[in-house]
Amino acid sequence: MAANDSDGFARFKAHRSKFFAAAQYLCKSRRLRYSARMRKPTLALLAACLTLLVGLSGSAVAKPWWMRGVESNETDFLPPDVAFRPSAGIDGNQVRVRWVIADGYYLYRSRMSIKAESPDLVVGTPEFPTGTLKVDPYLGNQEIYTQQVEAKATYSRFDGGAHPMEIKVTYQGCADAGLCYPPITRVLNTEHAPPAAAASPHHWEGVAILVGGIAFLLAGLMLRKGRNLELPTA
Amino acid sequence: MNTPAVRLGGAALLVILGICAGAWFHSSTQSVRRYSGVRVTAGQASAPNPSDMADLPSPGKIPDRLPEFSLADRSGKATSIKSFDGKSLIINFWATWCAPCRKEIPLLQALHTEWGGRGVSVVGVAVDYRDKVLDFAERYKIAYPLLMGEQDALDAAAGFGVETPVFPFTVFTDGRGDVVALFIGELHRPQAELILSKVQALNKGEIELAAARHAIAEGLQALNSAS
Numbered sequence: 001m002a003a004n005d006s007d008g009f010a011r012f013k014a015h016r017s018k019f020f021a022a023a024q025y026l027c028k029s030r031r032l033r034y035s036a037r038m039r040k041p042t043l044a045l046l047a048a049c050l051t052l053l054v055g056l057s058g059s060a061v062a063k064p065w066w067m068r069g070v071e072s073n074e075t076d077f078l079p080p081d082v083a084f085r086p087s088a089g090i091d092g093n094q095v096r097v098r099w100v101i102a103d104g105y106y107l108y109r110s111r112m113s114i115k116a117e118s119p120d121l122v123v124g125t126p127e128f129p130t131g132t133l134k135v136d137p138y139l140g141n142q143e144i145y146t147q148q149v150e151a152k153a154t155y156s157r158f159d160g161g162a163h164p165m166e167i168k169v170t171y172q173g174c175a176d177a178g179l180c181y182p183p184i185t186r187v188l189n190t191e192h193a194p195p196a197a198a199a200s201p202h203h204w205e206g207v208a209i210l211v212g213g214i215a216f217l218l219a220g221l222m223l224r225k226g227r228n229l230e231l232p233t234a
Numbered sequence: 235m236n237t238p239a240v241r242l243g244g245a246a247l248l249v250i251l252g253i254c255a256g257a258w259f260h261s262s263t264q265s266v267r268r269y270s271g272v273r274v275t276a277g278q279a280s281a282p283n284p285s286d287m288a289d290l291p292s293p294g295k296i297p298d299r300l301p302e303f304s305l306a307d308r309s310g311k312a313t314s315i316k317s318f319d320g321k322s323l324i325i326n327f328w329a330t331w332c333a334p335c336r337k338e339i340p341l342l343q344a345l346h347t348e349w350g351g352r353g354v355s356v357v358g359v360a361v362d363y364r365d366k367v368l369d370f371a372e373r374y375k376i377a378y379p380l381l382m383g384e385q386d387a388l389d390a391a392a393g394f395g396v397e398t399p400v401f402p403f404t405v406f407t408d409g410r411g412d413v414v415a416l417f418i419g420e421l422h423r424p425q426a427e428l429i430l431s432k433v434q435a436l437n438k439g440e441i442e443l444a445a446a447r448h449a450i451a452e453g454l455q456a457l458n459s460a461s
Contacts, residue, residue, distance in 0.1 A: 077400060077418065077419070079398055080398060080400075111331075136333055138330075138333075138336055138370075139331075139333075172331070174332070174333060174334065175419075177419060177420075178334040178337075178419045178420030179332075179334055179400045179401060179402065179403075179418060179419040179420065180329070180331070180332040180333065180334060180335065180400065180401050180402075181399070181400055181401075182329070182361065182388075182399050182401065215248050215251065218248055219244075219246070219248045
């Protein structure tokens with residue numbers, strides 16, 4: 001068993017050195033074989049790809065051109081649990097609640113609350129960050145949140161950990177397209193907080209970058225194809 | 235011809251296509267989870283995107299006929315929606331806490347006045363606390379009939395297949411009590427007039443219900459893509 005393992009490791013090492021050798025060779029041959037005339041398009045291509053990737057990861061707020069129109073369609077709306085995704089976690093003596101809000105949707109500060117749900121749990125008055133003001137002729141100017149908001153509240157437990165720590169959150173929001181959801185109440189378990197990445201409303205970027213990356217790899221293979229490569233013998 | 239330049243071009247194209255494919259794939263998987271806002275009733279009706287609608291997770295079936303429900307009116311008396319029998323109705327579900335709902339109230343007031351002579355009546359159904367509704371109705375001088383309630387009003391909304399309640403939404407019926415259209419979100423004049431013109435044609439017997447629904451679905455989609 002141990003012999004097999006070391007065998008495998010040796011094979012891996014051999015492969016690895018071969019890989020590095022090939023990579024080195026490719027770099028070298030490219031430098032040698034590409035004339036100055038050819039280097040320009042290569043650089044341009046690299047720059048274009050980089051710009052695309054940076055643009056993708058940086059466009060967390062604005063949607064790229066090919067996605068516009070999907071959400072601006074006035075007749076479509078998201079189910080409430082997709083439009084607003086709350087999650088909770090514990091940080092020292094504080095409970096933190098984060099709402100991830102879909103593009104084109106918002107939550108009203110005045111209609112958000114965090115309360116204790118488990119027995120023998122006391123949750124203090126939550127602290128919210130400053131939101132943006134929305135003009136409302138009937139209710140007066142309203143503070144709203146878009147994209148994401150995190151609130152904190154101190155807590156004390158008097159049950160000695162006998163119950164799972166659960167809090168009850170209430171929130172109410174609307175879509176820019178002209179519709180509102182009634183107040184939503186959800187019980188969150190602070191011990192099973194979903195990872196922040198999974199709750200991101202922008203996970204399309206991840207998919208786009210992944211597919212882009214695969215395409216990039218394929219493109220590399222395509223470039224390599226047809227070239228007679230000989231691995232240098234060690 | 236098979237120069238590195240050609241291969242480079244191909245590679246660049248592939249990368250761009252790949253990124254676009256990723257974005258498209260994601261947007262298409264997400265659109266399945268979306269509800270469609272403008273809906274014409276189920277059954278033989280032609281919805282804007284019948285194939286999309288089939289995949290929708292929870293919206294219930296929109297009834298073909300106006301369902302019976304009873305809610306308190308302004309004086310607190312339980313009033314059945316059937317008491318408006320014989321009229322073509324614009325049943326508007328709203329709440330005072332809902333900004334887009336408040337925004338469309340002047341349009342509903344105007345429609346109630348303009349179409350009143352043609353057998354059309356607006357009925358507001360407020361899903362809200364009674365005192366807030368009365369206060370709001372006073373301030374905005376709402377002239378059309380109002381019904382109101384909390385859980386019972388939500389139940390009435392569910393009777394129209396709107397199981398995930400969103401506000402505002404507006405139901406249009408013809409004079410026979412057939413549900414002609416259900417419009418989710420803030421109503422605007424062109425949309426309202428398109429639907430009312432078909433309600434009128436139905437009442438005059440100029441058009442069949444299925445054809446009216448089809449024409450409304452197509453007309454709304456045209457209006458939507460034009461805006």
